[in-house]
Amino acid sequence: MRLKGVNYDVGSVMYFNWRPDFDPVSVGREIEIIRNDLHCNAIRITGLEINRLIIATEVALKQGLEVWLCPTVWNKKQEDTLSYIERVAKSAEKFRQEYPERIVLVVGGELTLFMNGIVKGRNVVERMANLKKSFGRDHNDSQKTNFSDVKSRLKESEHGKLLDEYLRQVASSVRQIFHGKITYASLLWESVDWSLFDYIGVDHYRAERIKDQYVEMLKPLFEYGKPVAITEFGMLTYQGAEINGAGLGGNIIDSKSLFFHSLPLLGRFVRPRTVGNHVRDEGLQARELVDQLNVLDKADVYGAFVSEFVSQIKPYDDDPKYDLDMGSMSLVKTYSRRRHGTAYPDMTWEPKESFRAVAEYYANH
Secondary structure, three states: OOEEEEEEEOOOEEOEEOOOOOOHHHHHHHHHHHHHOOOOOEEEEEEOOHHHHHHHHHHHHHOOOEEEEEEOOOOOOHHHHHHHHHHHHHHHHHHHHHOOOOEEEEEEEOHHHHOOOOOOOOOHHHHHHHHHHHHOOOOOOOOOOOHHHHHHHHHHOHHHHHHHHHHHHHHHHHHOOOOOEEEEEEEOOOOOOHHHOOOEEEEOOOOHHHHHHOOHHHHHHHOOOOOEEEEEEEOOOEOOHHHHOOOOOOOOEOHHHHHHHOOOOHHHHOOOOEOOOOOEOHHHHHHHHHHHHHHHHHOOOOEEEEEOOOOOOOOOOOOHHHOHHHHOOOOEEEOOOOOOOOOOOOOOEEEOHHHHHHHHHHHHO
């Protein structure tokens, strides 16, 4: 596996900013730790605000990392999404001229669900529900349907045609601005014409129900003869997470309390909480990530990006009722109220077992 990477979010925005505190000094320090202590040679930088993306990209390139720059805008129309990607592409081209072999532009991710105009729905939840209604099945559950059949049907569906048209448009437009390599971070069941791109990118999370098929599901991608990169994979930090699947952690976090907490003034009176009774398990997260890295290594993927380095909006707490980090895939646990860690006294987080496990794997492979 050539690329040993991690996902680093500088502030994706869905309902609220997922990284409310963006301090360039802290960002520089975190990227330094990613390079020197986590032993990454690549970083996938996501987020909405272009200035933040530029700052983090410049720091990472100067640190010697390969950057997969993934500007992230959600719930916008196709024309607005394309215009945004074009703006980022102009900045990416400036970086490419200085670091010609170390920047890849990711022109979007999981757009069937996250962009307006492919599937009806105001948000990702509604779009997922409408997809299931369209096909009468759960695309994420391999026990209920044949994966190849779903992908074939999607390709011929109106959804598949709309995605194909947009990806052709964005690839053509971006290549006129950015003269480096490009890719797309796909859902595994999205039907993508990979001749448009230099790398094949796929977000591929593993749950118990697809564990035996995890690599098998990737095999069709290798037939294109292009490098295959896992742009996202990860694991949550509680007992049973490997059975329930990684998701985005919303399955054990009260999303309403998280949203209200993000609001000015009112947020001070709302404390985000978990739902249900869960047991923190850093060891499980660490074992699952290393096992998946082993599996992907043996599958001969070009690279993999662990999700994710840090999550500010899901802090750790001694009380399981408020320990949002259990519902996080981050490799470090964030402290609230500006409390600092011990391993890195200048940081407001502490490495988890998964940090050390991934660091050891990357250092030795």
